[in-house]
Amino acid sequence: MKIEYRPIGFVSSPHQTTNGTPIQPSRASGIEGTVVLEEEYVEALSDLDGFSHIILICHLHKAADSKLKVVPYLDTELRGLFATRAPSRPNPIGLSVVRLLGIDGCRLRIEGVDLLDGTPVLDIKPYVGDFDGRTEVRCGWLDEVRGREAVADSRFEK
C-alpha cells in the first residue's frame, strides 16, 4: 500500500544545514521563518490568524534512511526509534508547533523554526490546547535528560 502526498508549500528558514539547527521549536525561540503556501490554497488560510500557534506537518527531505535504534541528540544511549523524535523515520514526517506571527497572502510568518530551508510542508493545523496538549505526562528517558542542551548534527543526514 502506497500513500502519495504533494507539498502544499515550503519552509523558508535561516537553517541551511542540519549541523547546528535547533532540535525542537521550544529550543528555537526567537528564530523566525516563513511558510510559503502554494497560491491555490490561500483561501484555506481564512480564520487562521485567530490562532497564536500552528502545527506544521512536514516531509523531512534531508533525513537519512531510518534505523530501528538510534542515539538521540539528547542522549548517549541507543533508544528505540519510535521512543525518539529523530528525523530519520520509516516515513520521515516532522511535527513542529510554531508561533504564528502573521499572514500576508500566501506567506505565513512563524517563530520557533526548527526546520531546514526548503522543507516541504504537507499540512498546517491550528494548535488547540484541548486537542493537542497534555499535562500529567510521563516522558521515559527524556524525563532523565531534562535541561540537557543540544543542537542537531549530521548523524541523521542523508
Added chain:
Amino acid sequence: MKIEYRPIGFVSSPHQTTNGTPIQPSRASGIEGTVVLEEEYVEALSDLDGFSHIILICHLHKAADSKLKVVPYLDTELRGLFATRAPSRPNPIGLSVVRLLGIDGCRLRIEGVDLLDGTPVLDIKPYVGDFDGRTEVRCGWLDEVRGREAVADSRFEK
C-alpha cells in the same frame, strides 16, 4: 513533487463508521483500541513504554477530497480549511495524542481513540510536553465554541 509513504501499521478501533466517531482523543475518553505495528518495526518500540502518551500520525483513508472552506463539526460557519481540524485536507494526515496503556510485541494498546478501524498509521512519536504542548494560546473561532458538544458525521466522508 510527489512524496510516497507506506503504513507502518494499522489502527484497530471500535469505530466502524465516521458517523458518531469522537472528533478528538480528548473527546474519546475511555475508548480503547490497538495499533498493530508491522513486525519489522517491533525493535523500534524499545523505550516507548516509559511514555504515558504517544502521537499517532495517520493517513485518514476515508476522508473525502478537500475543499478550501468547510463548516467544522464544532461550528455553523464556513472556515478556512487550515483553521480547522477537518479530516478532508490536501494531504489527509491526522494527528492524535493518545494514552499508551501497554505494549505487547507489535501491539500497542491505546486509550482516547478517535480513529476509524483500519486507519493506516504513518508514524508514532512520543508525546513530550516541552516539545508539543503550549500554554497561553489563542484559538480563534474555537475559543468561542468551547464546551460545545459534537461527534463526527458523514460531511467529510469519501
